[in-house]
Amino acid sequence: MFRFFFLLVVITGATALNDYWYALYGCHPPSSLRARAELTGFDNDRDFNGAVTNEDIDKDVIAYDYNGDTTRTYEWETVFHWRCRYGWSEDYGGYFHNLLDQNNDGVWTAADFGRPFSVTGELFRKMQIDRFRKYCADRNNKPQDCWKLQSESNLDNFGNFSLPMNYYF
Numbered sequence: 001m002f003r004f005f006f007l008l009v010v011i012t013g014a015t016a017l018n019d020y021w022y023a024l025y026g027c028h029p030p031s032s033l034r035a036r037a038e039l040t041g042f043d044n045d046r047d048f049n050g051a052v053t054n055e056d057i058d059k060d061v062i063a064y065d066y067n068g069d070t071t072r073t074y075e076w077e078t079v080f081h082w083r084c085r086y087g088w089s090e091d092y093g094g095y096f097h098n099l100l101d102q103n104n105d106g107v108w109t110a111a112d113f114g115r116p117f118s119v120t121g122e123l124f125r126k127m128q129i130d131r132f133r134k135y136c137a138d139r140n141n142k143p144q145d146c147w148k149l150q151s152e153s154n155l156d157n158f159g160n161f162s163l164p165m166n167y168y169f
Helices: 001-014 018-025 032-044 054-064 075-086 090-099 120-139
Strands: 051-053 118-120
Touching: 032 054, 032 075, 032 120, 051 054, 051 120, 054 075, 075 090, 090 120, 118 120
Parallel strands: none
Antiparallel strands: 051 118
C-alpha cells in the first residue's frame, strides 16, 4: 500500500506540480513577454555596452551549465534555464535549443556558435519576440503563452538598452 501511495505522489508531483518544482528550485521568472525579452537582452549584454556579440553570448551560456561540463550544453540544461530564468515553456526551451544547435548533434558546443554575431540590444530583444512569434505560428498558436502575443502591447519597440524593470541584483 505504501508503494502505491508513494508512486501516486511521485506521478502527481511530476505532472501536476511542475511549476511548483521550479519554484522550489528558486525560479521566479517574469510572466510578461516583454519582461522576458528584456531579461534575455540584459543577460546577453555581459559588457553592458548596448550590443550583444559572440563574446557576450559565450559568457551567458556558462549560466546554462547545471552539470559542471562547461564545454557542452545539453538540451535539458537549455530547457531548464529558459523555463526557470525566463519563464518560457519546456517545449519552447527545446525549440530554442534545437534552433541554435547548428550541427544537430543534440548539444551546444563552440562549433555551434562560430559565426560572427553582433546586434544592438534593442534588436536582440526584438529577435526574442520574433522567434516566439514564429514558434507560435509553427504550432498554430496552441502552445502556452502564445495568446500573450495578442494581449500585450508594445512588443516591437524596445528603445534604448536598459535594465529590465523590477530586476534586482
